[in-house]
Structures are given as structure tokens and as C-alpha cells.
Amino acid sequence: MQVSVETTSNIERRMTIGVPAQEIDQAVQKRLQETARTVRLNGFRPGKVPMSVVKRRFGDSVRQEIVGEIMRDNYIKALQEQDINPAGWPKLEPKTMEEGKDLEFVAIFEVLPEIVLGDLSKISIEKLSSEITDKDIDTMIDNLRRQQATMKSVKRKSKNKDVLTIDFKGSIDGEEFEGGSAEGHKLTLGSDQMIPGFEKAIVGGKAGEELDIEVTFPEDYHNEDLKGKPAKFDITIHEVEEPQLPELNAEFFSKFGIEAEDEAAFREEVKKNMERELKQAVSNKVKNDVVDGLLETTEVDIPATLSDQEIDRLRKEAVERFGGQVDFQQLPKEIFQEQAERRVKTGLLFQEVVKVNDLKVDPAKVDEKIQEIASTYEQPDEVIAHFSGNAEQKSQIESSVLEDQVVDYVLSQATVTEKKVKYEEAIQAGQPQR
Template identity: 85%
Template sequence: MQVSVETTSNIERRMTIGVPAQEIDQAVQKRLQETARTVRLNGFRPGKVPMSVVKRRFGDSIRQEIVGEVMRDNYIKALQEQDINPAGWPRFEPKTMEEGKDLEFVAVFEVLPEIELGDLSKINVEKPVAEVTDKDIDTMIDNLRRQQAPMKEVKRKSKNKDVVTIDFKGTIDGEEFEGGAAEGHRLTLGSGQMIPGFEKAIVGGKTGEEFDIEVTFPEDYHNEDLAGKPATFAIKVHKVEEPQLPELNAEFFQKFGIEAEDEAGFREEVKKNMERELKQAVSNKVKNDVVEGLLETTELDVPSSLVDQEIDRLRQEAVQRFGGQVDFQQLPKEIFEDQAQRRVKTGLLFQEVVKANDLKADAAKVDEKIQEIASTYEQPEEVVAHFNSNQEQKTQVESVVLEEAVVDLVLGQAKVKEKKMKYEEAVKAGQAQR
């Protein structure tokens, strides 16, 4: 086997491989003999089909099979000899395939990029600083009660947190616009579902009333044709309902999986859950800033094969979220291109930080992370035992701990600025990074 490697870009390689004709011919002859022993053809007894007939009927297809196998096997052997680690499967380009002549083919493939990390001290990280206050807990419990509250129609002016059923029709300069109308729309006033000013303008409306409201679309509105423009909405109120808040008792607590004897115990469990959510949100925000900083300070080429693999994963995830009713390959790849690029770049950069600094997943932190996960379940001991007996699950936890080690290392060199936030602001900041 003769091998030569050409570097065509930072990450692309063209490997030319030559295989003696004798190796191909011997493999073809052996496969023909195996076929002759097993093939069944009309007019011939099993195992008695003449070799000339077998070769005439199956020779071309067998040769194609053998050439494919030889290219694959010799490509793998050449990679080992040349000590090359490809990023994905190659594209084979046969150059000579004629019978009796040496086989020559080209394997075009990508390799993982050589990464030189940028100056970590130039990375800026904003770290939210927040705490869970009694007011935050009150708001959370109020939200939980409203989730479980039956609705009762009322004959009064609407107020915040009421649910109104309305028709609306929007116009700009007297012209209707796409997506600006609906009938029988249920809206919780004060929820922020609509553009700023819309819900506030409806507060005070009563069943049967019709009126117009004036609002302005935000400058950063997702539809550029509407962004920043004033609009008029014709409103008709069909119904006003208010929630009938349930009592804070054991029956209510159990709906959220909380075993508590009284309101004080329930508040304590709610607080613990909120603190976990806050901790995760801060972690998400900080990690995202670290990722953004690494991407900005380090240039790297991304193997398209890895991006394609990530796109397929994202498409499969999307199909699963929507009930698996379509083949994931029917979803356009372009929708996932940017997200896949970012994921692959992030993975490569984290791997480089790990390698450059010889980072390991600390066993004690892995155990701590498992305990943290288990604490959210009713039988934490069983969850811990499950992780410790399932290596695949434990490996996933180790990966998370290793990611946290990367983030901590970067934070040690980056410019970190703490920013005081309310609980809700911090949680939103973290959610926006997922």
C-alpha cells in the first residue's frame, strides 16, 4: 500500500492510496469461489455452478463490493500509519479501478483543528448576584395557586390577573396587518403576553364593551415591518373571569409533590426549589459569557462533518419535541446551521481548555453533583445508587463537572463583574442562555 497526504486547508486532507492489483484480484477470486458454493441457479445443482457462469453473473457486483471494502480497510490502516485523527468519515474518489490494474483512490476528509486559545484575560463575564426574598416566595406561591385555580365569570370591570376573552383587530394607518387579529382570545391581564401597553389598556373593560386602544410596537419587535410603528386595536370584551385561589393545605401542597404539614413547611420547600433554580440560572449566565468570550478571542475552523452530525442531532431533538410525527431528515438543515456551528465550536474549545490544562472531573465533585440531582427526588438514595451502578449516567455527570471545571478556570483569568439583580431578573438572564 502506497500513501501520500496533501493538506488542502487548515482542516481538510486529501490522502491518495495505492493498492496492488493482486490484492484486489485475490479478494475477488475468493469471493467468487464462496458465491459458487452457495448460489442457486436454475439448471445447476447447488455448489456445481461453473465458475465462468458465476463470474459472468456476479463478477462486476462482487468486484464493486471488494473495491469498497478494500478502500475502507486501507483508509483505516493508512490513518493508523500516518497517525491522523479524522473528524468524520471521508469521501472516496476512485482514480483507477480497472481489472488487472493497481487500485488508486483518494480519501478526502477533515481533521480536528489545531486550536491556539486566545487571551482569556480579555474575556468579560457578568455574574448575577441575587437572593430569594420573602416577596419572591409570595409571588411564586401566588403563581402556583393561580395555576390550580378554577375560573369564575364576573360582571365588573376587569383588573390585573383577571382572564378576559376578547376579539381584537389591529390596524396601522387604517390598514389591517397580518397576525393583528383574533377572535375568542383568552388573555391574562398583566401577564406580559402582548406588546407593551396592550394589556394595561384593556384593564377596566367590562363584558360586552367595545373600544379602541392605541399602542406602539417595540423598536426591537421581531417583525421589522411593524417595529416601532403605532397601531390601533379594536377590542370587544366577551367575558371577564377571576381565578378562585385554592387554600394552602396538604391537598394543594401534594399537587406539587411537596409533603408539608403547614404553610411554613410548604414555603421552605418552595424556597429550596427557587434557590436551586437561581443557582442554575446564574451558572447558565456565567457559562454563556465564558462561551461567548472563548468564541470571540479564539479563531478556529470547524469541520463540516461535525456540524452535519450536530445538525442531525438537533433535527432529531426537534422531532421528538413535536411528537415524532415526521422524519427528522425532512426538516431543513439551514434552520439548525447556526446553533450547530456554535455547539461544535464550544465543544472543541472546551476540549482544548481541558487538554491544555490537564483538567479532570474531580471525583468528590461528581459525587456532590449526583447528591444534588438526587435531592430533587422522593427517594434520593435510590437515585444515587442508580447513578453509581450505571456508568453511562455517571459519565454524563462527569462531563458536566468537567465543563464546570473549564468555566471555573476561565473565570480565574477573565474579567468578572458582579451585577445585583432581583430573583426574577437573574432567572430570566439564565433562561435566555439555554
């Protein structure tokens, strides 16, 4: 086997491989002999088909099959000999594959990029801290009650938290615009579903009223054609409904998987859940900052094969979230391009931090993570036993812990500032980036 490698870009390689004709011909002859022993053709007894007939009928297809197998096997062997780490499967192109001639083929593929980590001390991390107040708990319980609320139609003026059924029609300079109209729309006042000023303008409206309001689209609105433009909305209020909140009792508590005898016990469980969410949000915010810092300080070339694989993964996740009613390949790749590239770069950078600093998974942190997960279940001992006996799931925990260790290492090198914020602000800041 003869091998030559050409570097066509930072991450693309073009490998030319030659295989002696004798190796191909022998493999083809052996496969034809195997075919002759099993093939059934009219006019011949099983196993008695002349080789000349077998070769005439199956020679071309067998040769193509053998060439494909030999290209694959020799490509893998060449990678090992050349000590090359590919990023994905190559494009294999045979240049010659005629009988009696040496096989020559080209493998075009990408390699994992060489990464030189930037100056981690230039990374700035803002670490949030927050305390959960009684008011935060009150707000959370109010939200939980509203999730279980029933609605009652009322004749009074509307106020925040009421649900209005409305028709609206928007226009700019007298012309209606796409997406600016709806009928029978359910709107919770104070939910900030609509553009700024819309909900505030109809607070106090009653069922049967028709209103004309003027608002301005924000400068950062997602639709370029509407950014910063003043608009007029004609609104008809059909119904005003007031939420009827459920009582704080054992039946209500049980709907959230909480066994509590009274409100005090329920509040304590709610607080514990909020503390877990707060811890996770703060952790997410720090990790996002670490990723942003690594991306800003280190250049990374992305192999297209890895990007495409991640895009397909994201498309499949999107289809699953929306009920799996469409083929994931129908979703435009461009929608997921930026997110996929961020994920791929993050993975490559984290791997480099692990390699350069020889980081190893800390078994104590793995046990701690499993204990933390188990504590959210009714039978924590069963959960711990499950992870201990399931190598695949334990491996996932170990990967998560190793990521945490990468974050901790970058934090130890970066400039970290503490910032105290309210609970809700910390939760919002810690929303994971998709």
C-alpha cells in the first residue's frame, strides 16, 4: 500500500492510496468462488455454475463491492500508519479500478483542529449570588396556583392577571402588516406577551369595548421591517376572565408531587426546589461566561462534518420537542448553524483544556453529583443503585463532572467578579443557551 497525504487547508487533508492489483484480483476471485458455490441460475444445478458464467453475470458488481471494502480498510490502515485523527468519515473517490491494474483512490477528509488556548487570565466572569426571600416564595406559590386556576367571566374593568379574549388588527401608516392581526386571542394582562405598551393600554377595558391604541415597536424587535416603527391597533374586547385560585391544601400540594400537611411545610418544599433551581441557574451563567471567554480568546476551525452532525442532532431534538410529526431533514439547516457551531467549538475547547492540563474525573465529585440527583427522588437509594449498576448512565455523569472541572479550572485562571442580584434575575440570567 502506497500513501501520500496533501494538506489542502488547516483542517482538510487529501490522501492518495495505492493498492496492488494482485490484492484486488485475489479478493475478487475469492468472492466469485464463494458466489459460485451458492448462486442459483436456471439451467444449472446448485454449485455447478461455471466460473465463466458467474464472472460474466456478477464480475462487475463483485469488483465494485470488493473495491469499496478495500478502500475502506486501507483508508483506516493508512490513518493508523500516518497517525492522523480524522474528524469524520471521508469522501472516497477511486481513480483507477480496472481489472489487472493497481487500484488508486483518494480520501478527502477533515482532521480535528490543532488548538492553542488563549490567555485564560483575560477572561472575565461575572458570578451571581442571590438569596430567596419570603416574597420570592410568595410569587412562586402564586404562579403555581395560577397554573391550576379556573376562569370566571366578569363584567368589571380588567386588571393585571385577568385573561382577555380579544380581536386585534395592527397597521402602520394605514397599511396592515403581516402577523399584526388575530381573532379570539387569549391575552393575560401583565404577561408581556405583546410589544411594550400594548397590554398597559388595554388595562381597564371591559367586555364589549372597542379600543384604538398607539404603540411603537422596540428597536431590537426581531422583524427588521417593524423595528422602531409606530403602529396603531384596533382592538375589540370580547370577554374578561378572572382566575379563581385553588385553596392551599393537601390536594393542591399533591399536584406538584409534594406531600405536606400544611402551608408551612409546603412553603419549605417549594423553597428547597427554588434553591436547587437557583444553584443550577448560577452554574449555567458561569458556564456560559466561561464558554464565551474561551471562544473570545481562542481561534477554532470547525470541521464541517462535526458541524453537520450537530445540526442533525439539533434538528432531531427540535422534531421531538414538537411531537415528531415531520422528518427532521425538512427543517432548514441554517436555523441551527450558529448553535451547532457554538456547541462544536465548546466541545473542542473543553477537550483541549482537559488534555493540556491533564484533568481527570474526580470520583468524589461523581458520587456527589449522583447523590444530588438522587435527592430529588422519593427513593434516593434506588436511584444511586441504578447509576452504580448502569455503566452508560454513570459515564454520562462522569462527562458532566469533567465539564464542571473544566469550568472550575478556567475560573481559577480568569478574573472573577461577584454580583448580588434578585432571585428572578439570577434565574433569567442562568437560562441555558440552546
